[in-house]
Amino acid sequence: MPQTLFGSDTLGHTMSTQVLVYTDGGSDPNPGPGGWGAIICWEEDGGREWTLSGNDPETSNNRMELHAAIAALGLLESVLGRCQVALHTDSQYLRRGITEWLDGWISRGWRTKGKKAVKNQDLWQVLHRLTQAHDVTWHWVKGHAGDPLNERADQLATQARERLQAARVISSPSTPRRDDNRPSVEISVKASHRGSTGLGGWGAILRMDDHARSLSDSAPATSVNRMLILGATRALQALTRPCRVTLYSDANYLIQGASQWVKGWQARGWQTKEGKPVANRDAWETLIEAAQPHHVTWVQVKGDEAPDDLAWAGELATEATQSKVSS
16 A cells, blocks of 8 residues: 555545544734644544644634634545544534525525624635535534643644744835945833723834833823733834834734734735724824834733833823823
8 A cells, every 4th residue: 555644555445434533723913923733633543632723913803713623624635535433622602504594594695694794704614525525523622721721722723823922024115235334223112091981002112222212192082902002003103213113012912913914914905804994094004104214123021021111101000090080
């Protein structure tokens, strides 16, 4: 029998193989950067196991759950052919979607009962085809309840997402020359928001060597995400000449948005992957304009990695919000 990547007997089955699959996926925030993971197990030569994972810088919890199932079933189709699959997921959206809602969506031309377009239709269509290539039974398991394979799938998804979030991405169009004499500036940005009033504030610290400048402001009827964009924009606008800027934040929305997502938004005419208008478009466009003269490196930091100025910026953001309330 010819050899394959997975062994000499992997492709030669005349009977469908019984396979156990666990999948998980999620994004942080939702929507935001996400990851998925899948574990495939079957009894052969004493038992075999594959682990899969992947990520997406602009996604949602539900799309990552779908991607995990698609990846697992797709791999099985390409390597083992038709299988008897027991697929376990902690996502009711995935399990109920495939077992309860899918037939209705298809009969209505991929419309919900409310005549709205089905979300994530592109992925549901792929998953639907793959379920026809196998004999799949769907099992729901409670997440974070001690099921070892569910916990491992969750860990794979989390690690895949964190690989995205740990990346330091240069967003400016060109790399500075070694003889670039632009000054180096560090900017730390934080935001605050009072959910009951809609009042928000931001704080920013600009540091060049031993010199620091603090900025802060507040706004009514806003969101913490909008305050983050505004804080970064005002800090960049405060620079009087082109600089090499390292901008720090612990917010996925700001760092991933400025360094990765905005390229896709612009290419799609300021639409998300799901075809929805991008939130805070006007603020993002102003931030892009403010960053244009500079070479900006967007850095997401957490915990001990965060510069001391980030805590200072957070205090300024909180004070800006509280002072507005008291006035």
